[in-house]
Amino acid sequence: MKKTYKCEVDCANCAAKMEEAIKKIDGVLNARVNFMTQKLMLEAADDVYEKVLDEAIKACKKVEPDCEIETA
């Protein structure tokens, strides 16, 4: 499954760091944090998707505590 979320990132370097961190999570097939469009794209297998998404958000918050991701 591949989905895109709105994601507030303040700096370009942080976006790059988030992307790297998400890619390291187990189960992530592909991920992009796009600073320009302020979007997070996450691709993972369907059965673990929710769990991976959770971890991805955690990873983003680790890089930038204020980062907000809309999952709704």
Added chain:
Amino acid sequence: MTKKQKKTRNRILVVLSLFIILLIADKTGLFENIPELVVFFIYLIPYIIIGYDVIRKAAINISHGQVFDENFLMMIATFGAFGIREYSEALAVMLFYQVGELFQSVAVGKSRQSISDMMSIAPEVAVVIRDDGSTEEVDPEEVSVGDMLLIKAGEKIPVDSVVCEGESFVDTAALTGESVPRKVTVGDDIISGCVNGEGVLKIKATKAYEDSTVAKILELVENASNKKSRMENFITRFARYYTPVVTIGAVLLAFLPPLLGQIAISDSIRRACVFLIVSCPCALVISVPLGFFGGIGAASKIGVLIKGSNYLEAASYVDKVVFDKTGTLTLGEFKVASVNPFNGITEDELLKIAAIGESVSNHPIAKSIITAYKEKNGDALIDASNANAKEIAGHGISAIYEGKELLLGNAGLLEEKNISFMAPNEYGTVIYVSLDGKFIGSIVISDVIKPEAKDAISAMKKVGVKKAVMLTGDRKYTADYVAAQVGIDEIYSELLPADKVDRVEKMLSEADNRSNLAFVGDGINDAPVLMRADVGIAMGSLGSDAAIEAADIVIMDDDIRKISSVIKIARKTITIVKENIVFALGVKILILILGAIGIASMWLAVFGDVGVAVLAILNSMRAMKIDK
């Protein structure tokens, strides 16, 4: 400005005025009789007002093990300044850092806004007409195929549809950059994202929203900035090493010289703080993708979709453009170019006779003759019941017309029957007509050369394309004619589809690394070549999925003059991005050197960091503008 930005601005204004007061107090000697500790606290108050969020973030990040984060670096640098009793410096650094960050976020927000405005093609609502005649506003995503939709004047077409009622002019500018509205009437296809003009239309959805042109384009453009160019990858990799290296440099600079007894520790810490401030890589990281984003935005403004920054980068090195003739240089439609009657017969009669004869054939040439006849005679029926028309394989057609033998075909057919004829001096395929053993005229059929083809090629030459090459399956005579008409340098004719791939492969292997080859095709049967070329450019023909899928760059309205515009945009974007990299790196290195030898103050360092970022952003925004 967003709420967050406004809050930061207010904090900056408050602290700035406090800072000025403190500065005056300091210079007039007001602090001389006050104990050191009190002065420290006086400075600490505005420092906390302006820097609390930085410190908070830094603290959280340390607990997460994110050491090389810019908040953390800023915190250490200002703490260092406090430590060596440079209170005003510490405050100034934090203040200017925030000013810079604010500028940066406003500038990025602005350019993001202007790009999304440019692509404001997404429809917000769709008005569905229910069976009982009532209307209902729904989300475009909820429209299903077959729904009837009401489009009032000035509204966007929500999904790809066909017109069922009404007549209007639609503005396709957002999709194609074409400023002249297109007329639509009952039975015409209408593409989502177009804006309806004056008339009211009733349309029937032929595609769901996610399959509609508008959704596809939006997805494409949004994903475009995900495909990173070499330059972006380079800078992200660079940033990964840059910060740690400079930070380690700062630590060494702080402690090594004092240990060796060369300079005092307070001085060396000051120099190290300068290093820390300059070690933030954001100016670099931000300026590159922003430039590309602008370039892609500028291209979409003229109706050209670029599927990624990497293709924009590749397009800037194009110096050879290869065309697949049909559909790019020519319209790909066979049309009767001329009807040349001979021996007293009229043009209309000749066309009619030919149409009767050709009515049995399915060949594109036959179809074009029939179309031409019908166009002239208001869709008149062709009565070929008595014609007894037969195809003579590879030669043409024989039939009976008013009891006489009718022959239609190539030169060989008439030569065989010993009928003398005159060959017209024209490019295209010639159909000779003879009746009762006598030559009565000829009809020339040709693929129409696009009127803008010649301009397009000369414009390409002007922007630095060295060679224009044409590939075609057509016979040499036709190929040479088209090439001469439009100004092609190299021609390869009579090619089979597989030959085209080989030809392009060969040209690719001959080219060096610095020059790229662009292949321009109509996107229908040349997908392999489009993919193989450095840059595959397809004619979008408004909504052809095959083209959008296979190509790197899609020209939405098939206007090949836009190829030169795209190359121009690409070159400009690359120049801007390079300027940004050189400028940002140059300033940073300069400050590092000045800082190491103790000339640069922390103020200068802050300017060097955020000032450069802001300048780079402003420079990047130029990429969005289109030079005429």
